[in-house]
Amino acid sequence: MAEPNNTDSALGHLRVIELGDIPASYAARQLADLGADVIKVEPPTGDPSRLLAPFAGNIVDRERSLTFMHANTNKRSIALDLANGSDREVLVKLLQSAQLLIEATPLGGLEKHGFSDEKFRNDFPHLVIVSITPFGRTGPYRHYKGSDAIANATGGFLFGQGDDNKGQCTAPSHLAYQMAGTMAAMLSLAGVRHARETGAGQRIDMSLQEALTFCNSSSVARYTRENRFERRPGGKAYGGAGTNIYRCRDGRYVHFTTNMPHMWKEFAQNWMTDKCLAGPEWENPRYRDQHSAEVAKAFAEFIGQFDADDFANQAQARHLAAAPLNTIGQFVNCEQNRERQWLQEIDHPVIGKYKAPGAPMRLSLTPMRVRRPAPLLDQHRKEILAELANATFKPAVTRERARDREPMLQGLRMADLTQQYAGPLGTELLAYYGMEILKIETGTIPSKEREAAVHACMNRGKLGCTLNLRNPQGKELFKQMVAKSDVVVDNFSSGVVERLGFSFDVLQKINPGIVQAVMPGWGLTGPLKSWVAWGWQLLAYTGIMRLWGYPDSPMETRCKIAWPDRVGSVTMAMGVLAALEYKARTGQGQFIEGGMLEAQGAMMGPAILDYTVNGNEWDAMGYREILGECYAPYGVYPCAGEDNWIIIACASDEEWRAMAGLVGSWAADAKFATKEGRKQHRDDLDKKLSEWTRKNTPKQAFRLLQEAGTAAGVPSSGEDLFHDIHLRARGHIVETEAQPWGKITHHGLPALPSLSKADAARPAPWIGANNDEVFGKILGLSKEQIAELQAQEAIK
Numbered sequence: 001m002a003e004p005n006n007t008d009s010a011l012g013h014l015r016v017i018e019l020g021d022i023p024a025s026y027a028a029r030q031l032a033d034l035g036a037d038v039i040k041v042e043p044p045t046g047d048p049s050r051l052l053a054p055f056a057g058n059i060v061d062r063e064r065s066l067t068f069m070h071a072n073t074n075k076r077s078i079a080l081d082l083a084n085g086s087d088r089e090v091l092v093k094l095l096q097s098a099q100l101l102i103e104a105t106p107l108g109g110l111e112k113h114g115f116s117d118e119k120f121r122n123d124f125p126h127l128v129i130v131s132i133t134p135f136g137r138t139g140p141y142r143h144y145k146g147s148d149a150i151a152n153a154t155g156g157f158l159f160g161q162g163d164d165n166k167g168q169c170t171a172p173s174h175l176a177y178q179m180a181g182t183m184a185a186m187l188s189l190a191g192v193r194h195a196r197e198t199g200a201g202q203r204i205d206m207s208l209q210e211a212l213t214f215c216n217s218s219s220v221a222r223y224t225r226e227n228r229f230e231r232r233p234g235g236k237a238y239g240g241a242g243t244n245i246y247r248c249r250d251g252r253y254v255h256f257t258t259n260m261p262h263m264w265k266e267f268a269q270n271w272m273t274d275k276c277l278a279g280p281e282w283e284n285p286r287y288r289d290q291h292s293a294e295v296a297k298a299f300a301e302f303i304g305q306f307d308a309d310d311f312a313n314q315a316q317a318r319h320l321a322a323a324p325l326n327t328i329g330q331f332v333n334c335e336q337n338r339e340r341q342w343l344q345e346i347d348h349p350v351i352g353k354y355k356a357p358g359a360p361m362r363l364s365l366t367p368m369r370v371r372r373p374a375p376l377l378d379q380h381r382k383e384i385l386a387e388l389a390n391a392t393f394k395p396a397v398t399r400e401r402a403r404d405r406e407p408m409l410q411g412l413r414m415a416d417l418t419q420q421y422a423g424p425l426g427t428e429l430l431a432y433y434g435m436e437i438l439k440i441e442t443g444t445i446p447s448k449e450r451e452a453a454v455h456a457c458m459n460r461g462k463l464g465c466t467l468n469l470r471n472p473q474g475k476e477l478f479k480q481m482v483a484k485s486d487v488v489v490d491n492f493s494s495g496v497v498e499r500l501g502f503s504f505d506v507l508q509k510i511n512p513g514i515v516q517a518v519m520p521g522w523g524l525t526g527p528l529k530s531w532v533a534w535g536w537q538l539l540a541y542t543g544i545m546r547l548w549g550y551p552d553s554p555m556e557t558r559c560k561i562a563w564p565d566r567v568g569s570v571t572m573a574m575g576v577l578a579a580l581e582y583k584a585r586t587g588q589g590q591f592i593e594g595g596m597l598e599a600q601g602a603m604m605g606p607a608i609l610d611y612t613v614n615g616n617e618w619d620a621m622g623y624r625e626i627l628g629e630c631y632a633p634y635g636v637y638p639c640a641g642e643d644n645w646i647i648i649a650c651a652s653d654e655e656w657r658a659m660a661g662l663v664g665s666w667a668a669d670a671k672f673a674t675k676e677g678r679k680q681h682r683d684d685l686d687k688k689l690s691e692w693t694r695k696n697t698p699k700q701a702f703r704l705l706q707e708a709g710t711a712a713g714v715p716s717s718g719e720d721l722f723h724d725i726h727l728r729a730r731g732h733i734v735e736t737e738a739q740p741w742g743k744i745t746h747h748g749l750p751a752l753p754s755l756s757k758a759d760a761a762r763p764a765p766w767i768g769a770n771n772d773e774v775f776g777k778i779l780g781l782s783k784e785q786i787a788e789l790q791a792q793e794a795i796k
Helices: 022-033 066-071 085-097 117-123 148-154 175-198 208-216 219-226 261-271 285-290 292-303 308-317 328-332 335-339 381-390 424-432 447-451 453-458 472-483 504-510 535-541 563-586 596-614 653-663 675-680 682-693 698-708 718-723 725-729 771-778 783-791
Strands: 015-020 037-042 075-079 100-104 128-133 203-207 244-247 253-257 321-324 344-348 352-356 413-416 436-441 463-466 487-490 515-518 591-593 634-638 645-649 711-713 733-738 742-747 751-753
Touching: 015 022, 015 085, 022 037, 022 066, 022 075, 022 100, 022 128, 022 175, 037 085, 066 596, 075 381, 085 381, 100 175, 128 175, 148 175, 148 208, 148 645, 148 711, 175 203, 175 208, 175 563, 175 596, 175 751, 203 208, 208 725, 208 742, 219 453, 219 718, 219 742, 244 292, 253 292, 253 308, 253 535, 285 292, 308 321, 321 535, 328 596, 352 596, 413 424, 413 472, 424 436, 424 453, 424 563, 436 472, 447 453, 453 742, 463 771, 472 504, 472 771, 472 783, 487 563, 515 563, 535 563, 535 596, 563 591, 563 596, 634 682, 645 698, 653 675, 653 682, 653 698, 675 682, 698 711, 718 725, 771 783
Parallel strands: 015 037, 015 100, 037 075, 100 128, 128 203, 413 436, 413 487, 436 463, 487 515, 515 591
Antiparallel strands: 203 751, 244 253, 253 321, 344 352, 634 645, 645 711, 733 742
16 A cells, blocks of 8 residues: 555555546545545546546646546546456456445446456455445436436425526535535445454445435425425525525625524614614514514615625624625635635646645544645556555455444444534434434423424434533533543534533543544634534535525525535544544544534535636536536426426436437437537527426426436425335335324435444434433433432433
């Protein structure tokens, strides 16, 4: 293994083989930045993503793609033609030398070259295989094609967002692929741990649709429990009356929310000069929702008196959640990034030195860092072949078949202090795959929040306990938990955990192997460290909110989903497992700062690189986005019925010919024969294609296009997901039953291990439901001791 780095990298002991499309690239890049030796196996013509825009210097060349550079730092490249026997033998040796294969090849793509499931089981029993496909390896849609936009649509993310006068708008910057890639990296580490413990490799089947359905979280649960059927809000509030985008005096915009009681009072009663919203009736959120137009008018008039930065600064000084809708350049050059030295310089052999996004999180002992730029095609062939020629492959660990079915994370325990959305989603992901999660709550949170479907959805599989961390005896109980745990995680604001007396120095003295992960919105340092952060403000500040929409739609209609909450949660889960890999080798725990601003910023790579390298600053482009230039036709098209749509992403002339026979004789026009021709005549193409799609329901168009061989997807609501025949065939729709919620239907696992048990159908606990088990069985307290601590309000 070249450049072994076992001392200051979390994954310096791992070799990873990467094969296939760009979702695998994003997954393997995370592991490479954590220190793994990632060998990228490309076809002789190169990974197709080498020809994805944007290009350095705007020169189309396979060594100048900035999207490729973003997805492939720290890797080595070897080109293999798997139709060639000698090259297949090289791949065999690579797989023998590795612990992990991450592949995103079409279903059957490896099998046709002799790499069947049986061959993997017999010849590489140690190997963990993470397979990423659009719809998974089983089910009626298993052979269907996909794209980043289709994953977002079929996973439910696009249905309730954006301009309500247009079709759903795709997310920018490959956000779906990158989210799924981060989740695949996390699952890879879970699989590696299981293989080390049991001697058994396995395949983990990840469907991009299901990965995004998981991140979409509670849409199925809200549909089944609360009968909520969300439509796009357009320019209206989203997340409660007043939570919206507002134009400021200087022509810029801010996102602002007052969705907590103390925030509403501070803004409406203390700050606003017009006291039209100061009456006690306005303190009721339901009343505000019923009079949302009055709220919107008053907010807009007041906020419009300020420049954007001035309003955000004054609001934050009052502990109110506000942030400007930055451009990419404003985010890149902001003082927060400068002070934290987040951007990193990379020196590439073709384009030279450039500034790139920094790490999505900061590990105290094993920082993520760029050790080498993205590779040139076949750059490392000689050194890789030399290593294989001299390698002695160790026999696999003796397999304990009795343990094959153990959950991948069995035996690990986490003390979970996270609240709301960011955090609980990530700890639930770990619970699915076997980590024991002690969900620590306090009885002071209103029960209505817990009764919501979202709480029941995001806390499945956890043990619920109550603890008063401001009580001296409660603090001691928490320290006992730390002594018996592997991980502690919180998503408090900067400084809160230290004020409670639980800094890493304190926890490490209790348990030297503890991994502590914190999730401050803006980071622990920098001028914004004390700012209030909801996912909306982070989305605005990083520039994504501004990009996620159509150029001719009002700014107020930009996407308002709290995407950074999802990013931060999954990134935290990945970081925790990477730190535990390091602990398994060294016995050392470490501290993880998972600032969600940087986690989200790290996913803006293509847009940031186009700015730092070329000086191009992206703005909202809808389906004319730069990363969509590889498709034609590409967009969202109207279908029969009200507000019904289909997304089409035609990647090649072959796919076009396949769909041309469906859509009408006009498709035979020579001007549409090539991708360049279709892009040149896009307006005419979209108009004619819309005439065909309007004759079909979304599901009809989806089936017809996919069966013909063209990628398409339906923007799905919670109701659509609930009834999805493919998700049900894969067991992805599950039901829980527990009080006070009763029966609720949810999304299921984001990926399916072939051996290990995994479970998304264990219900969420009600507050304190597992106090006896946590304090009695785990901490070893007697019933009398527990009763006394309850009387002292330590357990509360």
